[in-house]
Amino acid sequence: MIRYKITKKWAYLVPALLLAFVSLAFVSPQTDLLQQLEKHLTSWRTQYAPEKVYLHLDKPRYTPGQQIWLKGYVVDAASLQPTSKSNVLYVDLLNANNEAVQRLKLKAENGKANGDIVLPANLPVGQYTLTAYTQWMRNFGEESFFRKEISIIGEKATTEKQDKTAQQIDLQFFPEGGDLVQGLQSRVAFKATKPDGTGIAMTGAVYDAQNQKLFDIKDTHMGMGAFTLQPQQGQRYQARVTFEDGSKAEYTLPEAKPTGYVLSVNETANPEQVQVSIAGNASGRQSLVLTGISRDAVQYAEQFNLQPGQTFSKQVAKADFPTGIARFNLATANGEPLAERLVFIDNQDNLDISLSTDKKTYAGRERVTMQVLARDKQGKPVSTDFSLAITDDELVTPDLQGLNINAYLLLTSDLRGHVQNPGYYFEENNAARKEALSYLLMTQGWRRFGWQQLAKGEFPELKHSPETDLAVRGTVLTDRGKPVKGGEALLYLKGQHLAFITTETDKDGRFAFEGFDFTGAVDMVVQGTDNRGRRKHLQVKIDEQDYQPKLPAIPAPRSEELVASASPDLLTAGKVEMAAADEVNADLTLKGILLKDVEIQGEADMVQPFKLHRKADAVIDVKDLPIAPSGNVIESLQGRVAGVQVYRAGPNDYRARIRGSRTAPLYLIDGMPVEEGITSQLNQFDISRIEILKDPASASLYGGRASGGVIALYTRQGGEAMQEVEPGKYIIIHRAQGYSKVREFYSPAYDGKTPASREPDLRTTLYWNPSVQTDAAGKATVTFYAADRNTTYRATAEGISDAGKPGRGITTFGVSLGKANP
Structure with a gap:
């Protein structure tokens, strides 16, 4: 007896379907092909486990000198739950030439990371790309990276070359499922x-080879639409269209195949069902497999036999799929792909975030209280944290249909190419929007793995490991470039005592020091030896993190348009102070920058003070120096060494310059590099000797930081004996970059207790909070103060629950100077 694998809910369909398709023979879906699909998808979800990243920004456009406030969400691509693989998130701001303007390395905890980018005050006006990724995501190609275009608006436009080449409108045709088939x-x-990638409206008609008009065509949304055609043998078809700019063109439709299959899907007619129909004209009975895959799992599968001239139809429950893109694939029983169709399943189960204020209108600088409420589909409270941005709706024109957390995680992150106005597809739940979304999925294409890869289990080679913490990686080589197997790499930095960690090199000479957790830059010393403890003729090379994405350009508005859209009030409001440059952390210990579970092998005076140079240009015993009134040993060098000038930079702060160089010399204490100002903290009587390298050739042993010469101080703690280290590359000083410093958004308190500025408060971002935490009741309260403009403010909250449900909420309120409404 032939049976469908169905639920009781649809049992009443069985008699009707059997009458309609009595000649169809159904077999168990657990075929070898389906078993292989399940196996490969399980491997993909567990061993590969791709990630997605989304960035919520405080606003879509900025002026030079402003800060970009951002919150990063790093999730598992299948479940959309916080990732368990990566704890390090990279964010790059790229210009039109794919050059990095600013770069961030952020610490992600439970899949969330906060950060900010200070835009240079001299940043040229134009369109920029913000991209975010993890090292693990690099295994799956740069097309998997998050990217968002932001506009920098200003008073002056950069000079742009005019493209004088003719640019034509592009019109493409996409038969549903993949191919046109004669007679079907x-x-x-x-x-x-x-040419700029945006859609353009059009009208036209389709003609056959005899120049007979068959029917009219017209787009329904941003240049997209569809029509029905039954191609005949020996015919070719042509579309003659007129675009909204008045231009006309003719296009030939794809040629129909003599035999094949047509996959038709209707996901808009029934809110609870997807109607799937398959027709074919191939000779003989064919065994076919239809699958529905979503979130990297087979959600629906059926194998059936189809005779020529027959149609297979199936109602598939949408509730069997998670919200997002589903791929319906038709294949032969041995896995040969025949047709594919993407549909969007919307179960209306996204996180519901509602925002409300205690008033509709506020006076200038009045206190605002905002309530945040988070609920799931059943109305139950959700405890999680959200990012909240409140911006001036007049100065910062909102991108109402732009990219948002729902549109990215559920739609565009799985599609190829640029999607115009992705937020539109998550607006009102009406027929026009659903139809436009269907056309988008028929024309855009799947971004990730293809059917052939899935059926054969051919997934990309994993070249990049997930980062759960910061690490220093490198290679120990001979001076001839051969890897040193079974050697040792040792790392340490200057603390109260010399603490160190070691690790063995593998067969390729590779080593890795993991478990670091610090902010800013730290100088580390890395030394390599072979398996017999020898250092001569060895070199240590550190892996430099110089990777930068090379993303394809997306057409952008001309900079003249960005200048024209910049109001005087916006430019005035955008003038902010630049943040100070990052400094090197010179007072950290090795223990202080390692995670708690990383063991330090030694914490003592590991070696005697060392030096890379054989001979110094000047060697001074501190017993021969006068006592400095300030106690700063650098002051005592005044007039004692030819070519060394000493000047006072502040109280007890003396600096030196060698041979008139504008660059500060490299300061070493017992062989370890320190910042210039550290010398003011040293007691002159703790120093035993000073060696000075003035010659660029001898100073070059210490790298580019020694371009201003070297002043090496050796403490009495190290003893008078000096261990002379043979010059070489087996011991190097590496400046390790930690996490980027995260600034806190400043929101003034006009409460009468704190002195308030008399300057007008014209901030375009009134409030930014990357972590608004709702309690067990799904509620949170935030307070801030209005500014000094008659305007409307827009509040946007975005977030994702621990269950992998994204959501966003929006509200507006007004400010009227001098008056407030209840």
Whole structure:
């Protein structure tokens, strides 16, 4: 007896379906192909476990000198739950030439990371790309990276070369499922785009080879639409169209195959079902497999036999799929792909975030109280944290249909190419929006793995490891470039005592020191030896983190348009102070920058003070120096060494310059590099000797930081004996970059207790909070103060629950100077 694998809910369909398709023979879906699919998808979800990253920004456009406030969400691509693989998030701001303007390395905890980017005051006006990724995501290609275009608006435009080449409108046709087949009726989607990548409206008609008009066509949304065609043998079809700019063109439709299959899907007619129909004209009975895959798992599968001229139809429950893109694939029983169709399943189960204020209108600098409420589909409270941005709706024109957390995680992150106005597809739940979304999925294409890769289990080679913490990696080589197997790498930095950690090199000479957790830059010494403890003729090379994405350009508005859109009030409000440059952390200990579970092998005076140079240009015993009134040993060098000038930079702060160089010399204490100001903290009587390198050749042993010469101080603690280290590359000083410093958003308190500025408060971002935490009741309260503009403010909250449900909420309120409404 032939049976469908169905639930009781649809049991009443069985008699009707059997009558309609009595000649169809159904077999168990647990075929070898389906078993292979399940096996490969399980491997993909567990061993590969791709990630997605989304950035919530405080606003879509900025002026030079402003700060970009951002919150990063790093999630598992299948479940959308916080990732368990990566704890380090990279954010790059790229210009039109793919050059990094600013770069961040952020610490992600439970899949969330906060950060900010200070835009240079001289940043040229134009379109920039913000991209975010983890090292693990590099295994799956740069197309998997998050990217968002932001506009920098200003008073002056950069000079742009005029492109004098003719640019034509692009019109493409996409038969549903993949191919037109002679004698079988198919829907054909189309998409018309301008040279800048945006859609353009069009009208036209389709003609056959005899120049007979068959029917009219017209786009329904941003240059996209569809029509139905039943191609005949020996015919070719042509579309003659007129675009909204008045231009006309003719396009030939794809040629129909003599035999094949047509996959038709209707996901918009029934709110609870997806209607799937398959027709074919191949000779003989064919065994076919239909699958529905979503979130990297087979959600629906069925194998059936189809005779020529017959149609297979199936109602598939949407509730069996998670919200997001589903791929319906038709294949032969041995895995040969025949057709594919993407659909969007919307179960209306995203996180519901509502925002409300205690008033609708506030006076200038009045206190605002905002309530945040988070609930799930059933109305139950959700405890999680959100990012909240409140911006001036007049100065910062909102991008109402732009990219948001729902549109990215559920839609565009799984599609190829640029999607115009992605937020539109998550607006009102009406037929026009659903139809436009269907056309988008018929014309855009799947971004991730293809059917052939899935059926064969051919996934990308994993070249990049997930980062759970900061690490220093490198290679120990001979001076001829051969790897040193079984050697040892040793790392230490200057603390109260010399503490160190060691690790063995592998067969390729590779080593890794993991478990670091610090902010800013730290100078580390890394030394390599072979398996017999020898250092001569060895070199240590550190892996430099110089990777930068090379993303394809997305057409952007001309800079003249960005200048024209900049109001005087916006430019005035955008003038902010630049943040101070990052400094090197010179007072940290090794124990202080390692995670608690990392063991330090030694914490004592590991070696005697060392030096890389054989001979110094000047060697001074401190017994021969006068006592400095300030106690600063650098002051005592005044007039004692030819070519060394000493000047006073502040109380007890003396600096030196060698041979008139504008660059500060490299200061070493017992062989360890320190910052210039550290010398003011040293007691002159703790120093036993000073060696000075004035010659660039001898100073070059210490790298580029020694371009201003070297002043090496040796403490009495190290003893009078000096261990002379043979010059070489087996011991190097590496400046390790930690996490980027995260600034706190400043929100003034006009409460009468704190002195308030008399300057007008014209901030475009009134409030930014990257972590608004709702309690067990799903509620949170935030307070801030209005500014000094008659305007409307827009509040946008975005976040994702621990269950992997994204959501966003929006509200507005007004400010009227001098008056407030209840």
